[in-house]
Amino acid sequence: MEDKPKFRPNTSLKLMDQVREVLRYHHYAYRTETSYCQWILRYVRFFGNKTHPKDLSSQHVERFLSNLTTQGKVSASTQRQALNAIIFLYREVLDLPLDGKISPIRSKKQQRPPTVLTQEEVKNLLQMMRGTHALMSKLLYGSGLRLMECIRLRIQDVDFGQNKIFVRGGKGGKDRTTLLPGNVREELQTHIRYVINLHHRDSEDGFGKVYLPEVLARKYPNAEGETRWQYVFPAKKRSVDPRSGRKMRHHVMESCLQKAVKSAVNRAGILKRVGCHTLRHSFATHMLENGVNIRVLQTL
The missing domain is CATH 1.10.443.10 (Intergrase catalytic core)
Incomplete structure (x- = not known):
């Protein structure tokens, strides 16, 4: 049985319009679409709007994610969400799987016992x-x-x-x-x-x-x-x-x-x-x- 061909966005569209097209093709929730687009935009702007993500590498992704931790002080779950958005961009939109292991400075995951009311x-x-x-x-x-x-x-x-x-x-x-x-x-x-x-x-x-x-x-x-x-x-x-x-x-x-x-x-x-x-x-x-x-x- 042949594998189903992978969906390819319309390359004549702007990058973020391509991202939305692929997200909607795969039936992602609107909230996920919004958060992924926000992270991808933030990633692009971090290296300058004139630099296309296809010209960046795993090291650039590491640098961006590490900055979220060291300067942005984001939580572990927020950093993970940003990573998922960027991986989606490269794998599903640009069809450029990131080479090498991405090992940014990790945010510390804080374990807090849940609050319970009497x-x-x-x-x-x-x-x-x-x-x-x-x-x-x-x-x-x-x-x-x-x-x-x-x-x-x-x-x-x-x-x-x-x-x-x-x-x-x-x-x-x-x-x-x-x-x-x-x-x-x-x-x-x-x-x-x-x-x-x-x-x-x-x-x-x-x-x-x-x-x-x-x-x-x-x-x-x-x-x-x-x-x-x-x-x-x-x-x-x-x-x-x-x-x-x-x-x-x-x-x-x-x-x-x-x-x-x-x-x-x-x-x-x-x-x-x-x-x-x-x-x-x-x-x-x-x-x-x-x-x-x-x-x-x-x-x-």
């Missing part, structure tokens, strides 16, 4: 929140969801009959199911009824479609206008999709929930360093304290 602290935190942000925070804690997993939930992912939430494309691209907390069931049902009505109004105005990954959009061409594919937590205003240029209603911004949690932490007088992910850590710890088997917890 059950009383979680209760005080949630009491300081109102509306949709409170509901989202209850799901982070009661279902052990990550921030983006919660924000990207679609109506069909909530199964009230089985009291389950289906997480699609979680960390590592894996799907899983987790618990639907009984104490948010009624509140979530009311919220989803509101979202369905909002979608109907958008449809009447001609804006009832939602973003779908390209593969799904091709397989189910009418799905983007169906109610079940709408986000559980839609944005207040419609916006223009940066790729398609169409006006639609996307999900809420993650920064809004992060700010709401931070504000609630301050009002609750909690002195620990708390963020949205702290609720997930607290969920896991409290489940273990209540005698849940660790294997069951890992599955959730």
Whole structure:
């Protein structure tokens, strides 16, 4: 069986347009596209805009990455992201695999134990929140969801009959199911009824479609206008999709929930360093304290 020929970008385009073309061909997430483009631009500008990356070598990549550590003081994960972006540039866009081993000065990876709230602290935190942000925070804690997993939930992912939430494309691209907390069931049902009505109004105005990954959009061409594919937590205003240029209603911004949690932490007088992910850590710890088997917890 012959290997599938490698995709080649249009060489008549500018470098960054070639990068975007290849990223979209391989169906990279828009957030990944944005961060990769930022790092590649930063790499190009580091050696001067007149120097093309094809004229640079592994030693230049090392120099750039080392500078991020020594001068930029970036974390190990940030340095690794920059390296991945540059490797993508050479391997997938320029078709010039870097020769030799790249060994820059490494950022030190700091191991910090996760912050965990007591059950009383979680209760005080949630009491300081109102509306949709409170509901989202209850799901982070009661279902052990990550921030983006919660924000990207679609109506069909909530199964009230089985009291389950289906997480699609979680960390590592894996799907899983987790618990639907009984104490948010009624509140979530009311919220989803509101979202369905909002979608109907958008449809009447001609804006009832939602973003779908390209593969799904091709397989189910009418799905983007169906109610079940709408986000559980839609944005207040419609916006223009940066790729398609169409006006639609996307999900809420993650920064809004992060700010709401931070504000609630301050009002609750909690002195620990708390963020949205702290609720997930607290969920896991409290489940273990209540005698849940660790294997069951890992599955959730």
